[in-house]
Amino acid sequence: MKLSTKGEYGTRLLLDVALHSRGEPVQLRDIARREKLSLWYLEHLVAPLVAGGIVRTTRGPKGGVSLARPLEEIKLSDIIQQLEGSTAPIACIDDPKFCDRSGSCVTRDIWGEIQKATDNVLESLTLKDLVERHKQKEEAKQPMYFI
Amino acid sequence: MKLSTKGEYGTRLLLDVALHSRGEPVQLRDIARREKLSLWYLEHLVAPLVAGGIVRTTRGPKGGVSLARPLEEIKLSDIIQQLEGSTAPIACIDDPKFCDRSGSCVTRDIWGEIQKATDNVLESLTLKDLVERHKQKEEAKQPMYFI
DNA sequence: CTCTTTCTTGACTATTTCGGTCAACTTAGT
DNA sequence: ACTAAGTTGACCGAAATAGTCAAGAAAGAG
Numbered sequence: 228m229k230l231s232t233k234g235e236y237g238t239r240l241l242l243d244v245a246l247h248s249r250g251e252p253v254q255l256r257d258i259a260r261r262e263k264l265s266l267w268y269l270e271h272l273v274a275p276l277v278a279g280g281i282v283r284t285t286r287g288p289k290g291g292v293s294l295a296r297p298l299e300e301i302k303l304s305d306i307i308q309q310l311e312g313s314t315a316p317i318a319c320i321d322d323p324k325f326c327d328r329s330g331s332c333v334t335r336d337i338w339g340e341i342q343k344a345t346d347n348v349l350e351s352l353t354l355k356d357l358v359e360r361h362k363q364k365e366e367a368k369q370p371m372y373f374i
Numbered sequence: 375m376k377l378s379t380k381g382e383y384g385t386r387l388l389l390d391v392a393l394h395s396r397g398e399p400v401q402l403r404d405i406a407r408r409e410k411l412s413l414w415y416l417e418h419l420v421a422p423l424v425a426g427g428i429v430r431t432t433r434g435p436k437g438g439v440s441l442a443r444p445l446e447e448i449k450l451s452d453i454i455q456q457l458e459g460s461t462a463p464i465a466c467i468d469d470p471k472f473c474d475r476s477g478s479c480v481t482r483d484i485w486g487e488i489q490k491a492t493d494n495v496l497e498s499l500t501l502k503d504l505v506e507r508h509k510q511k512e513e514a515k516q517p518m519y520f521i
Numbered sequence: 522c523t524c525t526t527t528c529t530t531g532a533c534t535a536t537t538t539c540g541g542t543c544a545a546c547t548t549a550g551t
Numbered sequence: 552a553c554t555a556a557g558t559t560g561a562c563c564g565a566a567a568t569a570g571t572c573a574a575g576a577a578a579g580a581g
Contacts, residue, residue: 437548
């Protein structure tokens with residue numbers, strides 16, 4: 228039931244862009260520094276995100292990565308779909324012909340239910356939710372001097 | 375979000391034992407034949423299942439594998455736990471010290487929710503449920519001559 | 522126009538995990 | 552004893568993963 232680093236880092240990448248974009252693109256170099264990720268690895272995460280219409284990139288000075296859609300229109304499931312492919316825990320879910328027992332296989336049904344459970348979580352959350360949760364955590368850290 | 379073949383084959387192994395045990399142990403060789411799995415690979419699945427108290431094995435003639443507990447007391451989560459280890463999609467869930475940002479990491483919370491969602495499914499199902507589902511599918515296949 | 526800055530692309534590599542095989546051993550029954 | 556099981560641990564090849572790098576293309580600034 229493992230998530231690869233693509234999905235992990237990719238989500239952090241997007242959240243970082245969401246938090247630091249002030250209208251302008253966010254540079255990969257800065258993301259790499261803040262998130263402590265290799266710049267050369269991040270480059271490979273951006274390509275599929277562009278292909279999936281999740282981010283836009285601009286080259287040259289003051290270039291970088293920006294979100295291609297409003298925060299609330301970027302679902303976690305979009306990100307994972309783009310970076311990890313399917314969320315199916317096993318191949319026969321996506322391709323019934325993968326195994327000739329698919330029709331009568333009880334265990335296959337279970338893996339399907341598991342996929343559904345994780346998809347429910349991923350589809351119910353958007354980047355906006357992540358940003359809000361992040362801000363809440365930040366506020367919780369600050370002592371409230373103004374009271 | 376992939377399940378390895380250990381969890382996949384192990385679940386089928388257990389279901390096969392549940393379906394074919396008539397008081398006596400079920401032999402690995404027969405399981406391998408029925409499930410079309412390599413005998414040598416199955417051997418590696420049995421060891422952790424014994425360690426987890428899920429099955430007992432007896433050696434020698436007429437030996438084999440038998441369930442160590444009643445069907446309804448073997449949860450899917452027990453099986454997966456034993457064969458795959460944790461269901462955490464990412465290491466920092468099990469070990470917060472794995473990453474120094476764990477406390478304030480929003481994405482980590484998400485992976486935790488996903489784990490919880492899959493655990494809910496796995497803990498709600500027992501081998502007995504699988505057996506019953508299997509029988510229902512079998513019956514559905516038979517045309518009902520008796521009507 | 523050219524220089525710099527930034528992303529783009531694809532090649533490359535190291536490491537790990539996975540799936541699978543096998544042989545030697547132990548135990549239990551006949 | 553002999554035979555029929557499971558037990559254990561070593562081993563291997565293939566594939567996936569994670570990561571690095573270098574050459575190039577686009578966009579702006581001057």
